[in-house]
Amino acid sequence: MNEKISISLPSQMVDAIRSRVETGSYASTSEVMRAALRALDREEHILDQVADAKIREALEDPRSAIPADEVFDRLERLHAARVKSNSNGS
Known part of the structure; x- marks a missing residue:
């Protein structure tokens, strides 16, 4: 069964x-x-297929996992370096 709807779109x-x-x-x-x-x-x-494939690939990766604390430490250092770099360039 068809149903009419009304929508707003940009011109x-x-x-x-x-x-x-x-x-x-x-x-x-x-x-x-x-x-x-x-x-x-x-x-x-x-x-969805790409995401599923990436998840499967990650789960099947034979390398050992990186502890979450280590990942967050790396991210915090990268972020701090970028913030410092951006503030020096201004």
């Missing part, structure tokens, strides 16, 4: 939708929006 997006309909790329604004949502679904699916 630039509205123009892009209308242009696609006017050039015949899509039959209606609804078709443009459906295609956009399908593209968003594909993008999110790909990002």
